[in-house]
Amino acid sequence: MPDTTRTLVVWCADWPVVAAGVPLDVPAAVLRANRVVACSPAARAEGVERHQRRRDAQSRCPEVLILEHDPAAEARAFEPVAASLEALTPRIEITYPGACAFPTRGPARYHGGDQALARRAAALVSHTLGGRAPVRVGVADGPFAAALAARRHRRAAPVARSEDMALVVPPGESPAFLAPIPVTVLADEGGPAGAALVDVLERLGVRTLGALAALPVAEVVGRFGAEGLRAHRLAGGEDGRPPVTAPPPADWTLVAELDPPAERVEAAAFVARGLADDLHRRLAETGSACTRLVVGAETEHGETHERVWRTEGTFSALAIADRVRWQLEGWVGGVDNAHRPSGGLTRIWLAPEEIVPAGGRQLALSTGGPGAVDPIEAGDRASRALARVQGLLGIDAVRVPEWRGGRGPGERVGLVPVAAADVTEPRPAARPAWVAEPWPGTVPAPAPATVHIPPLPVEVVDDAGRPVAVGGRGEVSAAPAAVAAGDRSGRRPVAAWAGPWPCDERWWDPETHRRRARLQVTTADGTAYLLVVEAGRWSVEATYD
Amino acid sequence: MIGGLPASAASVASVSASASAAAVAARVEPAASVSAASVSAAAVAARVEPAASVSAAAAVAARVEPADLARERRLPVLPPFEPLLPGGALRRGATVAVGAAPGVAGATSLALALAAGPSQAGAWVAVVGLSSLGLVAADALGVALERLVMVADPGRDRTGWASVLGALVDGFDLVLVSTAPTLRLRPADARRLVSRVRERGGILLAVGGDLPGERSPLRLTVTAAHWEGLGAGWGHLQGRRVTVETTGRGDATRPRHADLWLPDAHGHATPAEPLATPIPLHPRRLRHHA
Numbered sequence: 009m010p011d012t013t014r015t016l017v018v019w020c021a022d023w024p025v026v027a028a029g030v031p032l033d034v035p036a037a038v039l040r041a042n043r044v045v046a047c048s049p050a051a052r053a054e055g056v057e058r059h060q061r062r063r064d065a066q067s068r069c070p071e072v073l074i075l076e077h078d079p080a081a082e083a084r085a086f087e088p089v090a091a092s093l094e095a096l097t098p099r100i101e102i103t104y105p106g107a108c109a110f111p112t113r114g115p116a117r118y119h120g121g122d123q124a125l126a127r128r129a130a131a132l133v134s135h136t137l138g139g140r141a142p143v144r145v146g147v148a149d150g151p152f153a154a155a156l157a158a159r160r161h162r163r164a165a166p167v168a169r170s171e172d173m174a175l176v177v178p179p180g181e182s183p184a185f186l187a188p189i190p191v192t193v194l195a196d197e198g199g200p201a202g203a204a205l206v207d208v209l210e211r212l213g214v215r216t217l218g219a220l221a222a223l224p225v226a227e228v229v230g231r232f233g234a235e236g237l238r239a240h241r242l243a244g245g246e247d248g249r250p251p252v253t254a255p256p257p258a259d260w261t262l263v264a265e266l267d268p269p270a271e272r273v274e275a276a277a278f279v280a281r282g283l284a285d286d287l288h289r290r291l292a293e294t295g296s297a298c299t300r301l302v303v304g305a306e307t308e309h310g311e312t313h314e315r316v317w318r319t320e321g322t323f324s325a326l327a328i329a330d331r332v333r334w335q336l337e338g339w340v341g342g343v344d345n346a347h348r349p350s351g352g353l354t355r356i357w358l359a360p361e362e363i364v365p366a367g368g369r370q371l372a373l374s375t376g377g378p379g380a381v382d383p384i385e386a387g388d389r390a391s392r393a394l395a396r397v398q399g400l401l402g403i404d405a406v407r408v409p410e411w412r413g414g415r416g417p418g419e420r421v422g423l424v425p426v427a428a429a430d431v432t433e434p435r436p437a438a439r440p441a442w443v444a445e446p447w448p449g450t451v452p453a454p455a456p457a458t459v460h461i462p463p464l465p466v467e468v469v470d471d472a473g474r475p476v477a478v479g480g481r482g483e484v485s486a487a488p489a490a491v492a493a494g495d496r497s498g499r500r501p502v503a504a505w506a507g508p509w510p511c512d513e514r515w516w517d518p519e520t521h522r523r524r525a526r527l528q529v530t531t532a533d534g535t536a537y538l539l540v541v542e543a544g545r546w547s548v549e550a551t552y553d
Numbered sequence: 554m555i556g557g558l559p560a561s562a563a564s565v566a567s568v569s570a571s572a573s574a575a576a577v578a579a580r581v582e583p584a585a586s587v588s589a590a591s592v593s594a595a596a597v598a599a600r601v602e603p604a605a606s607v608s609a610a611a612a613v614a615a616r617v618e619p620a621d622l623a624r625e626r627r628l629p630v631l632p633p634f635e636p637l638l639p640g641g642a643l644r645r646g647a648t649v650a651v652g653a654a655p656g657v658a659g660a661t662s663l664a665l666a667l668a669a670g671p672s673q674a675g676a677w678v679a680v681v682g683l684s685s686l687g688l689v690a691a692d693a694l695g696v697a698l699e700r701l702v703m704v705a706d707p708g709r710d711r712t713g714w715a716s717v718l719g720a721l722v723d724g725f726d727l728v729l730v731s732t733a734p735t736l737r738l739r740p741a742d743a744r745r746l747v748s749r750v751r752e753r754g755g756i757l758l759a760v761g762g763d764l765p766g767e768r769s770p771l772r773l774t775v776t777a778a779h780w781e782g783l784g785a786g787w788g789h790l791q792g793r794r795v796t797v798e799t800t801g802r803g804d805a806t807r808p809r810h811a812d813l814w815l816p817d818a819h820g821h822a823t824p825a826e827p828l829a830t831p832i833p834l835h836p837r838r839l840r841h842h843a
Contacts, residue, residue, distance in 0.1 A: 381628075381675035381726060390677035390702070393724020397704055397717055405705035409688045409698045421688035423703055438699040440692060452789050454816035455689035457661040487786060504783035506790075528783060528790050535658040536780045536790055550687060552780070552790060553661040 012150040012247050014179065016112045016126060018093065018133055019144045019158035020086075022046055023106025026141040027085035028075045035069050040077035041410050041424070041437035047072075063413065070517070076424075079105060080334055080403070087338030090315065092136040096129060101151075101300065101318040105334070107158075109151050109318070122147045126174035134173070148177035151318070152242045153186055156193060182245035187218025194239050205235055217243035261359040262287050269308045269352025273340050276305070276353045277333040278399035284328035285392065287358050297322035300362035303332050305339065308351040313339045316361065326391055328358065394426055410437040415450045415511055416526075417538065417550050418459040449511055451526060456538055456550035463540060463547035467492040468527075469499075478525040478541050482510040491531060491539070493548070500531040508541070628726065628756060630670035631695060633824040637773065637797060637811050639804040643671065645726075646751040650769035652762040659775035659795050661686070662694065662815050664760040666822040667773065668727055669695030671756065676726035681718065682706055683731045683760060693820025706735060715742040722750045722757060732761040740766025771801040775815075782818075792817045794825055 020026060024038040024046035035051035037044045037060075044065050047056045054069035065072055082105035090100050090108055097115045102108045112122055119125040126145045133143045146157025157175045177185045191214060195206040214220050220228075221244035228240045241247065264283050270276040291297055299322055304314040317323075317331045340349060394406050407423035414420045420443070436442055468476045470486035477485040484507075490499040507527035514520045526549070527539040536552035627642035635641040643649065651667060653660040661683070672678050677700045680686055684706060692698050704721065707713035714737050721728045728750075730736065738746070743764040750757045763769055776798045782791025792814045799809040812825040 381671070383675045386675055386677050386726060387700075389724045390679075390700075391724075393679075393720050394702060396720040396724075400713065400717055400720065401705055401707060407703045407705070409701060409703070411698075417687055417689050421692070421698070423688075426702065435699055438697075438701075453693065454790065454792065454818065454820035455687055455693055457665060457687045457690040458685050459687045460685050484786075504780075505786060506783050506788050507786075530780050530783055530790075533656050534778055534780065536783070536793075551658070552793070553658050 013111045014113060014149055015109050015151045015154040016129060016145065016147045017107060017109045017151060017154040017158045018129055019107045019155065020089065020141045021144060022048055024077060024082055027082040030073060034073060035071060036073040036075060037065050038075045038077050042412055045077055080337055082106065083334030084338040084341060088136050089133055092132045093129060095132060099316060101316040103318055107155065109154065112147060122176045126176055130173040143173055145174040148185065149179060149182040149245055150247050153177060153182040153245055156186065156189060183221065186243060186245055187216060189217045190215055191217060191220055205232060205239065261357055263355060263357040266354050269354045271352045273333065273336045274399050276336055276356060278395065280332035280356050281329040281395040283356060283358050284325045287328065288325035296363045296365055298360040299364055301328065302359040302361055303335050304357045305336060305353050306355040307349040308354045311349045329395065411440055411442040413443050413445060413447055415447055417451055417455050418461055451538065456552045458551040458553040460548055460550060463549045465547050468539060468546045477544065478508045482508060482525065484508055488529060491529060503530045503532050505529040628671035628676060629674050630667060631822055633813050633822055634667060637799045637809050643756050645754040645756060647771060648747045648750055648757040648759065648769050650759045650763045650772040653775040657775050657778050659778045659815060660761055663773060663775055663797060664729055664758050665691045665694045665696055666815060667758060668729060671727050672696045672700060678727045678729065679704055679721045679725040680729045681721065682733065682736055683729060690820060694816060694822055709737060711737045711739060714738050718746055719749060722753055722755045725755055727756050729758045729760055732759050732764060738765050743767050770803055771805045774798050
């Protein structure tokens, strides 16, 4: 293949689990929006898989350790791996935390061939990781085939000798190597196509990359557009995009000077956010987008740190800002003392390395209604404001809702830090349809407008002033007559009440088992409360404000 | 992002535009004699055949309508709230106080239901200082959770509050802030915030009452609320009947009232039919029939 770059990909399996510091023989799963994004081999042996819901994973493997997805921590933990590969070549591209790639042309000749280079890379990385994670190396024509060579190798040889950790696909044989692989890999993390395209392909009977590559290119483009063309080229062992004829002009490098030097990553990341917006806008003005980007930083003592980031899609402004933050966190707050900078950051630069014509994001035509809001413009504005607020209050200060299963009003929607969810992308977990299963025993609608987390302790008494209890058969000892809200507001007489509704949850697990009963009351002033009793203690779970 | 016309000038433009359209419609109807064709819209009407007068006039009126800039500067609300607001929508750049009369609950639900209209129209909503907001209720009232962001309480830091709120009104079409005592905002910062909202064209909903030292030109208050569905040990909460009152200054001087279910049995906000007032039977008439 004349137009592909022979590439080496280093892939650390189950990186989100490894980055969390969990040994791989412990069953563990990393979740994002209630879905498994990664799991340890021990959990996989029990039947836990990617894209599963939390409860499905827990039902297959009750002792599974649940971890929250944290891309920033993963990137931080990956930094020493990328640094160790710098002994081979200065041009490391990080595809996503857990995988990085570099072209083999120079280093392979120096180290005596692809096979020797792959072994050397595998040895370097597994030395850095100290055996905490299995390392796989793939060499093939183009980053896509190389990444698959690294990933597909795992099942063939689960032995940890460096010769067995590498799979080298000889030059020109990438199409044959790719042919039997199912098309679902196109939709994997960092992959070029969406789940929708893969779904359609599978239903059309195109199940392997070989079958996709055998289709006439014109038909694929006619049916699936630019995304289909990219998938078709990759399946045929070519680069996803036609080769770029002109290198990007040098003046697209954007530099920001930080004065005073930034000691905290948040402060630098906020500046980087502005740079990213700027770069994205300038690229968009010329109708192009960036697919490979150099992010660099310099400290007041002259130490510099550069990394190449690559994506199969194109970088949005937010994605650029995320990469900068991950890189700075890995460098400034990293575990590797030898490479940590000794002073504050004074300069940050972004240099787009590979620029392609933008597939284009069609701005919505005005829907015509009065006061209609342009959704894309509004989303961009909101995410800029959020970056500013995160700079002021910290990353975790901004959270977005996600639906989860549950019975109580506070359990049905959870909040996740916005850093873990891209706000400008559609978020299916924020729609009620995300929780499709019924939850018998849910508190009936309408839901309360104020949910107290944690619940406010309260006393519920009957006519004679004795505390009301709920018995094992789910009956109240006496009709509640008054609610005494702690110390300040005194007793409020109960006007009407209903319940109790007992709720015995997770009785199979002694640690998370909860036995509660709920009661709705309205007090004489017309306010309604949802009361809950657990272990004999009453509290206000929610106020119908 | 939004046209540079200040709100007052825009509303003047809208009045004159719709007035001229009405004049055109009136003049075309009787005969072909259009004498005082001074406005450009009237010049269009002059070419209209007299026979097709009514539909043509309507067409002209439709063509004149896009000049109504004030409508572009509004965000829609749910239908039950249209009669409560001047112009039937929330004006961009406004700071609205949403509260409840003393001893009455319902400010949070009212704020969420008000936010639902803009949220469904594509606006992003930021919530500050309401960490115990019931998000299931927000969804049921119509707020799109995909475009809702909860921002942590900046704590006791006064400058933190001012800069966080300032950043949010820059980027969000709608910001909900609680005016509970946890809000730490100096009156000077509150004044600056209100003018920043006016400049940026977002909407600030102050949940619980006015911002410190401010008196909002538009206030929505729950004046009465009554829950239904609960008995002495039976039933469950089915809905709350509330009376909402709008007061304020300017075009909101005339108080408006509306009876609503907030929420109804499904958690939505719906208009409530006015309660029938019982007709007192006259004692004398009773006797007469007897």
